[in-house]
Structures are given as C-alpha cells and as structure tokens.
Amino acid sequence: MTDNNINNLENTARKLRRDVISMISKAGSGHPGGSLSAADIVTALYFSVMRHDPKKPHWPDRDRFILSKGHAAPILYAALAECGYFPLEWLDTLRKAGTCLQGHTDSTLTPGVDVSAGSLGQGLSVGIGMALAAKLDRKDYHIYVLLGDGECDEGQVWEAAMFAPNYKLDNLTAIVDYNGLQLDGTTKDIMNLEPFANKWRSFNWEVMEIDGHDIAQIIDALNKAKKVTAHPVVIVAHTVKGKGVSFMENNVDFHGKAPNKAETELALKELA
Amino acid sequence: MTNYSDLTTREAFGRVLTKLAATDNRIIVLDADVSRSTMTKYFAQAFPDRFIECGLAEQNMISIAAGLASCGKIPVASTFAVFASSRCFDQVRMCIAQPHSNVKVVATHGGITVGEDGSSHQAIEDISLYCSLPHFNVVVPSDAIETVEVIKTAIATEGPFYVRLGRSKTPVLYPNGCSFKLGRADRLRDGEDCTIIAAGIMVSMAVQAADFLSKSGVRCRVLNMSTLKPIDQKSILDAASDTGAIITAEEHLLHGGLGSMVAQIISCNNPVPLSSLGINDTYCKSGKPEELLEMQGLTAGDIEEAVKAVIVRKKVR
Numbered sequence: 230m231t232d233n234n235i236n237n238l239e240n241t242a243r244k245l246r247r248d249v250i251s252m253i254s255k256a257g258s259g260h261p262g263g264s265l266s267a268a269d270i271v272t273a274l275y276f277s278v279m280r281h282d283p284k285k286p287h288w289p290d291r292d293r294f295i296l297s298k299g300h301a302a303p304i305l306y307a308a309l310a311e312c313g314y315f316p317l318e319w320l321d322t323l324r325k326a327g328t329c330l331q332g333h334t335d336s337t338l339t340p341g342v343d344v345s346a347g348s349l350g351q352g353l354s355v356g357i358g359m360a361l362a363a364k365l366d367r368k369d370y371h372i373y374v375l376l377g378d379g380e381c382d383e384g385q386v387w388e389a390a391m392f393a394p395n396y397k398l399d400n401l402t403a404i405v406d407y408n409g410l411q412l413d414g415t416t417k418d419i420m421n422l423e424p425f426a427n428k429w430r431s432f433n434w435e436v437m438e439i440d441g442h443d444i445a446q447i448i449d450a451l452n453k454a455k456k457v458t459a460h461p462v463v464i465v466a467h468t469v470k471g472k473g474v475s476f477m478e479n480n481v482d483f484h485g486k487a488p489n490k491a492e493t494e495l496a497l498k499e500l501a
Numbered sequence: 502m503t504n505y506s507d508l509t510t511r512e513a514f515g516r517v518l519t520k521l522a523a524t525d526n527r528i529i530v531l532d533a534d535v536s537r538s539t540m541t542k543y544f545a546q547a548f549p550d551r552f553i554e555c556g557l558a559e560q561n562m563i564s565i566a567a568g569l570a571s572c573g574k575i576p577v578a579s580t581f582a583v584f585a586s587s588r589c590f591d592q593v594r595m596c597i598a599q600p601h602s603n604v605k606v607v608a609t610h611g612g613i614t615v616g617e618d619g620s621s622h623q624a625i626e627d628i629s630l631y632c633s634l635p636h637f638n639v640v641v642p643s644d645a646i647e648t649v650e651v652i653k654t655a656i657a658t659e660g661p662f663y664v665r666l667g668r669s670k671t672p673v674l675y676p677n678g679c680s681f682k683l684g685r686a687d688r689l690r691d692g693e694d695c696t697i698i699a700a701g702i703m704v705s706m707a708v709q710a711a712d713f714l715s716k717s718g719v720r721c722r723v724l725n726m727s728t729l730k731p732i733d734q735k736s737i738l739d740a741a742s743d744t745g746a747i748i749t750a751e752e753h754l755l756h757g758g759l760g761s762m763v764a765q766i767i768s769c770n771n772p773v774p775l776s777s778l779g780i781n782d783t784y785c786k787s788g789k790p791e792e793l794l795e796m797q798g799l800t801a802g803d804i805e806e807a808v809k810a811v812i813v814r815k816k817v818r
Contacts, residue, residue, distance in 0.1 A: 289572075289573070335599075335600075336571075336600045337599070337600055337601065343571060344567075344568075344571070344596075344600075345595060345596075345599050345600050346595070347595070348591055348594075348595045351560075351564045351591075351592060351595055351596060352564075354560070354561045354563075354564030354565050354568070354592075354596075355564045355565070355567055355568040355571070355596060356568060357561075357564075357565050357568060358564065358565040358566060358567060358568020358569040358570070358571070358572070358576070359568040359569070359571060359572055360568075361529075361553065361565065361568070361569060362568070362569050362571075362572030362573070362574055363572070365529070365550070365551070365574070366572070384560075385558075385560045385561055385564070385592070388558035388560060388561035389561050389564075391556070391558070392555065392556070392558070392561055392565070
C-alpha cells in the first residue's frame with residue numbers, strides 16, 4: 230500500500246464522515262458518534278480489503294460485511310453510496326417515510342446490506358452462519374463483523390465468541406469499534422469490559438489490537454487476519470467516538486443526537 | 502419404508518428430515534444440546550457435516566441459522582418449544598421474521614403434555630408469540646403422519662416456519678395418509694349442530710367427542726386447524742354460517758392462541774356463539790400428561806360438555 234493510496238483512502242474516509250454529518254443533520258436524528266468512530270474501518274473494508282461488486286450485490290462469492298452495531302447505519306450507507314450500490318441522493322432520505330435507508334440497517338430495503346440489525350449482539354452469530362455456509366460450500370469468501378464495544382455487554386456476543394473457535398472459523402473476522410463510550414456513559418463506568426483482549430484470547434480467538442483510525446494499520450491487520458488459519462480473528466480497534474469533529478469527540482451527548490444547523494456547518498468545515 | 506404411524510411426532514420429524522436431507526444438501530440442522538430428545542440425532546448420525554451442535558445457546562443458534570439461510574441453505578433449528586420461543590424471541594424477530602429468512606424452527610415438547618418436568622418446560626405461550634410475527638408460518642401437526650407432510654411442506658416452501666411438536670405419542674388420525682395443505686383446515690367430521698376447531702393433540706379428542714356426541718344425535722363438524730398462521734379464515738367463517746356455533750380446543754394459553762384467533766375472525770364477520778378450551782391465564786404443574794389435561798379441562802369429555810352448552814346458547818339467540 231503506497232502513501233498515495235493511503236492518502237486517497239483518508240480522503241474517502243473524510244468524505245464519508247461529511248456524508249454522515251449531512252445525512253443525520255437532514256434526518257434530524259441518528260447516531261453520529263459511533264458512525265464517525267467506525268469511518269476508517271468501514272473505508273478500509275469497502276475501498277481496499279473486501280472483494281465485492283456494487284453492480285452485483287447478491288454475488289455469491291462476495292465477502293460479507295455485517296454491521297452488528299446497526300445504529301452506525303449512516304457510515305455504512307455513506308460507503309455503499311460512494312461505492313455505487315445506490316445513488317448518492319438516497320443519503321438525503323435517511324430515516325424519512327418511504328426511504329430505503331432505515332434508521333437501523335434493513336436487509337430487505339437497502340442494496341448491499343446483508344443483515345438487518347439494530348437489536349444489539351446478534352451480528353457475530355449471523356456471521357458465523359455465513360462462515361459455516363462458506364466452509365460447507367468450499368468457498369473462499371470472508372466474513373467481517375463490526376461490533377461496538379458497548380454492544381459486547383450483550384450475552385449473545387459471548388455465545389458466538391465461544392462457538393466460532395470451536396468450529397475453527399478462520400474465514401470470520403470480528404472488529405470491535407472500541408470507542409469507550411455507550412449511550413449512558415463510558416464503557417468503563419457502565420459495564421467495564423476489561424481485560425477485553427484477554428477475554429477473547431481465553432475464548433481461543435486470535436487477537437490483534439490496533440489504532441482504529443490509522444488506515445494503514447487497519448488494512449495491515451485485516452490482511453493478516455485473512456491469513457490466520459484454524460482460528461477466527463478479532464481486531465480490537467481503539468477509536469475515538471465522534472472522531473473528526475472536535476466537539477463530538479469523546480462526547481457521549483452525540484451518541485444518538487443530530488447536530489443542529491450551526492453544529493452541522495462547523496462539523497462540515499472541520500471535515501473539509 | 503418407514504411406518505410413521507407408530508411414532509411420536511418428534512420421532513417422525515427426525516426420520517423424515519433425514520430422508521429429505523439425503524436428496525437435498527441445502528438442508529442443515531442446528532440443535533442446542535437436545536438432539537437425543539428432538540430426534541435430530543438421526544440427521545446428526547447420517548450427515549455429521551451438516552449437523553451443527555450449538556450447545557445450550559438458543560439465541561446464537563437462531564442467528565446462525567439466519568446466516569446460513571442468507572447463503573442459500575435451508576436451516577432447520579430445533580430445540581424444546583419453550584426455549585425455541587421465549588428464550589430467543591428477539592433473535593427470531595430480528596434475524597428470521599423481519600428479513601423473511603428461510604429458516605425452519607421445529608420445536609418439540611410443546612404444551613403441557615411434556616408433563617412431569619413442570620412449568621419451566623411447558624411451552625404454553627409459543628403459538629401466540631410466533632403468530633404475532635408478520636408472515637411467519639406456524640403449524641401444529643396433529644399426528645405423526647401429518648408431521649411428515651408438514652415437514653416436507655416447510656422444507657419445500659420458501660420463508661420462515663415454526664412447527665410445534667409434542668413429546669408423547671398421539672393417536673393416529675391419518676392411518677391412510679394425509680394431504681396437508683399449508684393454510685387449509687382439514688375437515689375430519691361433518692355435522693350441522695356445532696363445529697369443533699382444534700389443533701395438535703386436541704384434534705383426536707375433538708374427533709372422539711364428536712363421535713360420542715353423534716350417538717345422542719348431536720352432529721359436529723371437526724376441523725383440524727393445523728396451520729395457525731396463515732389461518733384458514735374461510736373454513737372458520739363457513740363453520741360459523743353452516744353450524745352456527747363453534748368450540749375451539751388447544752394445548753396453549755387462551756390469550757393469543759387458536760381461540761383468540763377464531764374469536765377475532767368470527768366477531769368481525771359473523772359472531773356466532775363461541776366457547777374456547779385452553780389454558781386460562783395460569784402456569785401448570787408437574788404431573789402425568791393426562792392428569793394435567795384433566796386439570797386444565799382439556800379432555801374429550803370437556804369438549805362434549807362445551808358443545809352441549811354452546812348449542813344451548815345458539816338456541817336462545
């Protein structure tokens with residue numbers, strides 16, 4: 230990966246962040262914080278790592294991406310639109326009656342969205358089902374599941390965490406957007422996850438820890454994850470909630486609140 | 502050739518599933534550590550690569566099934582009815598119902614006739630829960646022969662299914678085969694005085710009651726309402742207009758079950774006298790299946806009494 234390529238990807242991530250702000254602002258509601266923290270991860274996946282074809286959203290051999298933290302739908306919509314799964318104008322319809330871009334992802338409405346999410350804790354299990362199907366069919370597609378850190382409070386995440394290594398699902402990579410905040414406060418205060426990486430290790434996962442805003446590091450980790458055999462991989466990506474917009478960074482108020490007009494203008498200026 | 506008529510419904514399920522899977526490798530079976538009771542063990546023995554043991558983790562199992570379905574498989578997820586419904590209801594809602602996923606949930610040990618294990622193991626809310634989910638197919642076969650046809654239909658029909666089976670053996674209603682049609686009630690007896698609409702184990706009791714009543718000149722129509730969703734509205738309304746009185750009988754809570762659904766349909770269209778037999782807002786206890794059915798007023802004798810009473814109401818109308 231050349232510096233030039235990384236630079237292009239960083240520009241793409243900034244563009245997606247601008248789309249997130251604009252669309253949530255127009256919608257008047259939504260979750261900017263967790264969308265911005267995931268922006269670099271989603272960019273690395275859709276614009277560098279994943280095998281996919283926006284003209285063939287149902288291509289059987291495509292890599293799968295599951296946004297288990299379904300409230301970060303705006304960042305996924307921004308990436309899918311930028312890839313060409315649907316027109317960019319759709320982004321203006323987020324959360325509005327009749328839209329194909331629901332408040333949380335809906336696989337029945339949005340091209341490129343494989344899984345409906347929004348009730349937390351379920352995506353890793355769905356990814357396991359896809360990974361098992363790939364193994365049964367001897368296909369080489371890879372499954373990526375993006376989880377939130379707060380989401381890991383859900384018991385089902387750990388049912389899935391126990392299952393995947395038992396079935397040696399090395400075609401499955403989980404990425405945790407560890408931004409340290411959830412709706413009611415810090416993950417440390419609400420339900421401390423630590424020792425987090427060791428939890429996954431003790432469940433027999435291969436664990437990597439990275440800076441979730443360093444695109445080169447993200448790509449490197451994802452490529453390494455694909456080469457690991459006999460174990461699923463979890464990438465603990467340390468991120469900043471609201472990343473890229475100064476007044477949203479590490480600010481729990483912007484977990485699920487749209488910016489007003491002045492805040493939108495300021496945010497877009499910072500992301501220009 | 503398997504003779505299904507001597508089997509329990511769950512045994513028939515395990516056998517027919519294994520047979521179907523021999524010619525359809527899309528069929529994948531998931532179980533949550535109860536395969537020796539749900540009888541998916543036959544499939545596990547025959548097709549170990551396509552059998553997915555999930556351990557005691559029903560929520561995970563349901564979501565995994567949805568992932569398999571999204572890749573073109575036909576997953577059959579099986580456990581006890583009480584766990585297949587309330588334990589993983591959100592996963593069923595999010596991963597199967599909302600995306601209209603092609604997952605078949607086949608639950609055994611439904612109702613109170615699971616018996617001695619007590620209330621924790623007696624699924625009495627499952628029909629209501631599954632029927633509340635938009636476009637979910639919900640079927641309760643009445644005997645082993647019908648179970649075979651229901652499983653074949655569920656596998657062959659795109660979309661989500663909940664099939665509720667029992668633990669104990671049920672009397673054979675269809676010794677000469679059964680032509681199950683999804684969403685269609687089967688008329689087992691005909692008469693003009695009253696209609697008994699039943700599902701699952703209550704169907705054989707309904708037939709018993711109707712046959713007994715016919716000796717004293719009371720002629721009942723009996724409908725096997727094995728499909729609870731989509732329910733056969735036409736048969737219910739025909740019953741109301743042809744016989745003028747209806748009894749429903751189910752091994753389930755009255756709230757949200759067969760009785761509720763029939764009441765909703767006739768009250769909006771043709772409100773004839775109706776009486777519903779089921780479990781009335783309570784949990785049951787440990788005991789022998791027949792003792793529990795008696796305690797809840799779910800015997801052929803209770804159906805006969807209900808028929809006589811509803812016919813009186815019909816006359817004073």
